[in-house]
Amino acid sequence: MIALSHDDLQALWLTLQLAAVTVGVLLIVGTPIAWWLARTRSRFRTVIEAVVALPLVLPPTVLGFYLLITMSPQGMIGAPWLQFTDATLSFSFTALVIASTLYSLPFVVQPLQASFETIGSVPLETASMLHASPIDAFLSVASPLALRGYITAAVLGFAHTLGEFGVVLMVGGSIPGKTKVLSIAIYDHVETLDYAQAHALSGGLLLFSFITLLMVYTINRRLPIRVA
């Protein structure tokens, strides 16, 4: 067992923080998007679906490049950010969260959308006939029924954020303790031919990813809630 250096531990901790915050943001942002996509009959639905799926096919560097421009001190978001917070957005933890949220969006929206579609409108109608307002019906009926979707979304979002590289490198750089995440640490080790450290981190990430996916599939199979 190779002991992790201080630098690597810092990268690991930062990565876990980033993934956790990103998943939190994604569940909040992704729920209404997935809900809308699952229930709308609007013709813009396919357009929005395509936009949400873009990060699946776009090279991360392309996404990172556009984000870098938008979040730079002269950028569309970066400039007002600087004005209001007196701090630059690019190369900050916040920038990483924004970038990761966009990057992992489809991994959260798609499972949620699929589970909302499976649930359909029937349980909501039923709830509305029992005095439940639409929001009440969503919270008390639709979201518990979508539990599997939420678990899948959270785990996929988390695991996917752990592994991102191109986007974080573009918008975050590689500032130790601030924006240097695990995948970048691995890259640095490989560049300096420190294969032992690279092995330790890569192996750990591989094992972690496998275990999380295994858990998702196991939980999904065993969860008592089945929407017929």
Added chain:
Amino acid sequence: MNRLEAQFDIDLPHFRLQADINLPGQGVTAIFGPSGSGKTTLLRCLAGLERSATGRVQFEDVVWQDEQQEIFTPPHQRSVGYVFQDPRLFPHLSVESNLRYGFTRTPAAKRYIGWNQVIDLLDLQPLLHRRTHRLSGGEQRRVAIGRAVLASPRLLLMDEPLVGLDAQRKREIIPLIQQLRDELHIPIVYVTHAINEVLQLATTLVLMEGGKTVASGTLSEIFSRLDLDQYLDQDTIGAVLETQIEAHEPEFGLTRIGFNGRHLFVPQQRLPVGHALRVHVLSRDVSIVVGSPPRQTSVLNVFEAKVVEIGTMSHDRHSVDIKLDVGCPLLARITRKSVAVLNLTPGQTVYANVKAVALSHDLPGIP
């Protein structure tokens, strides 16, 4: 007088719903018609689950929907209960939590139906801690009915709540619905395509066909009309009489029932004297005798009657329904040849022989 009034005109992918109803806001109103006649759609419109550009619904003094005035009360604010065709229990909740779902969401001031009242009436106590998917079909229906009733609806909509149940389960649930009507006094609109459910439950009847409401009125009114035979099964045409038990004759195994000063003998009933009994006198069980009153006949139930109306003679049928007045309407089915031979005309005095009486709790399909 509480009433439920509604008009809808909606173009749907497969048909057009044109409904116009004005119903008493009490008792059970049956919406009756073949599959695909728009019964469920009408019910969903009343609940606010379907919205139409040209719709109006008023219950008691509250307008739920009036598109001209841009009024549309969302479904959850309508105080409507809905028992769907399938029980639709929430799979993530226990039976008790399902039952409490609407109950806890009803403001205390609007609760007129108590928890224990419903649990006892529907015998739900033994089911409370079960999981919904472990319930039998009949138990699921009972929970679904209980859940809707516990939300203290001012109007209960029921969409074929017995469909898919076997005869035994139906026999168990029908009396429960009768109790909702008679003990909890919930106004019910009940969709069905089973005439025996109509006869056992309904006070008012709406006939639907091809998306249109074709007739509505009390059961006695509708069942004594000759122009509606196209909407009813030939074997179910006949007058509905609201009678009372007058006396029992145990030595002959008979019970005498009375209506409008007339009497009928039926097989002995277990109901007490004075109790109301609805009977269905099928037109095919009534024949007509012309001339002086028959002095000796094995038929017990003979009435003097006046011919009111002779049904449309159609060449593809050998018989025709005749509407008689025996203090209230009675239908008789005789051959077209008999009409000619007896030379029947409206206003004529005849005698009606009633050969059999179907009782509302003893009808085909529900033995």
